[in-house]
Amino acid sequence: MKSRSELSRRRVLALTGAGAAAAAFPFVRPSFAQGGPLKVGLLLPYTGTYAQLGEAITRAMELYVKQKGGALAGRQIAFVKLDDESAPPKGAENTTKLIEGEKVDVLIGTVHSGVAMAMAKIAREAGLPTINPNAGADVLTRGLCAKNIFRTSFANGQVGLATGKAAAEAGIKTAVSFTWDYAAGKEMIAGFAEAFTAGGGKVLKEITVPFPNVEFQSALAEIANLQPEITHSFFSGGGAVKYIKDYAAAKLGIPLWGPGFLTDGVEAAVGAAGDGVKTVLHYADDVDNPENKAFRKDFTDAYKVAPDVFAVQGWDTMQLLEAGLKAVGGDVSKRDAMFAAMGTASFKSPRGPFDISAAHNPVQNFYLRELKGGKNVLIKTVATKFSDPGTGCKLSS
């Protein structure tokens, strides 16, 4: 008896719901098979150390879609957000939750490389369009590349290669590398060594400290002892603040170089100690092109804070998705056609020209910046349309 009444109540609800929906949109007919908005699943950090990065990426994506009237290629966009907590053990579970539970059409994530690896493994099997707006682990677009997975940020090694190239071209002959003993640091330093050596330089020593150790004095003494022309370092967050201050206080007289992530986000906290630190990145606030000017103005107007490199990556994630959707008229079931369009996408980004390599990693410009008075000032473009080698990736475009 009970089950019958349950059933009938559900039926009533369903009928009323359908009736209300029909009444609300009487003349709208879905123009493609699946109909309804395109569900875009965001697996990003909204709490913890990387919360700010997840927020910046999300804000830029929402701004982009808003400017397009809430739809890309004529398809309404509905974001489904899930906090990945930057916790690799939860990566697989959360990815499955979005794909199986929420039935998302497109997957976007994430910031932490460990989570991104877990996510990529599942996304590969599921085959749905997947865009990585930050995580830099080399293998994601090298050995573990996949036809449905794209990246709009960088490969760690790519940033290292660009930094090494810039240092060699500046006429520098010797360097000491110093970073945390973990994947991102090691990949950037390996890239740096490769390009710097190829350009005629020599890495005298690669020093590492255990992550997240922030006692740098003994390594600084070692650097002072080796007397390289420059020090090349990667630290981030609180570690970067402390490192830059300790480095300045040691008065080594040796210029400090690094990937842009050394200084981004900590410009204010390091104060005058950061003056003169040179970094290489695929973005600088003052990149001079109309896209960047418009992007910076719109973002600042919308959120009352200036955008950073992570926001740019979020922005381009939507540009890349739009390129794919346009090619298939918004029908994501035509996967091969969509991936082909995304794999050859080329558009204007706030960071400069944006293309996609065969391994689905951005081909982009790299800029040498110098930190002055709390701002990363663009000095010059050190690499134009610079691609990661994508070593070990079997895809071809």
Place this chain on the structure above:
Amino acid sequence: MDLVLTQIFNGLQYGLLIFLAASGLTLVLGIMGVINLSHGSFYMLGAYLSLTLTSLTGDIFLSLALGIPLAFLFGAAIEWLFIRHLYARDHLQQVLLTFGLILVFNELQRIIWGTFPHSVPIPSYLSGSVKIFGLMSYPVYRIAVAGLCILLALAMMFVIQRTKIGRMIRAGESNREMVEVLGIDTRLLFRFVFATGVSLAAAGGIIAAPIESVYPGIGESVLITSLVVVVIGGIGSVRGAFVGALLIGLADAFGKVYLPQFASMVVYALMAAVLVTRPGGLFGRA
């Protein structure tokens, strides 16, 4: 030779900073028998107090003078609310409660101060740096902090060896029941010891803030290193904590340069060696 001297100096200096955090932990563990995993959180509290108070008062030493009593009151309140219920319980429950406190404090920190790293200004009269051993310069502030740590260590040893309260603490450490029989209120004594431990950790956080920079999770590495120091020095021994901290500092400084592959292990290898040869720690009762 310059490099060796510089590294000795680096190690001693780092060791003195560790001592400040570890001394409070060894007191609480040795005298009260409480495993306090939230000790690192009190260090973090100090660092963030330093950030807020220095922006209000403009001077790190004023922050220290204000921050220590604040931390003492905070410590006494935490003892009254939570810790006093643990004295009769076993260590597992102590670990669970104090671990829970870590999570709560981390979340509070995020709500109040946010996740961005901050830095605390060094007072202008200590802002220079001096060259030592010809290799590299040291911020004057770092040297001043090392001096302050030595003063504090001497003051603690004086209080414990030469004063009435010190006698009570030492007596409480060796035989709690007997102290109670003699008419000393151990509840108050323990509250005082715990609050002192919190103050010491916070003081470490306050004066280290301009050197370390202030960021979420700053207390966690401090907790681990402090536990190692306490094990090496012997539970409850302030002198042991002092020697242990200097040993850890030196091992770390030389390990990073001469055994870079094993840098993260050197400190623990030292601990293991001490445990094998002197299971009670260098200055502890076996």
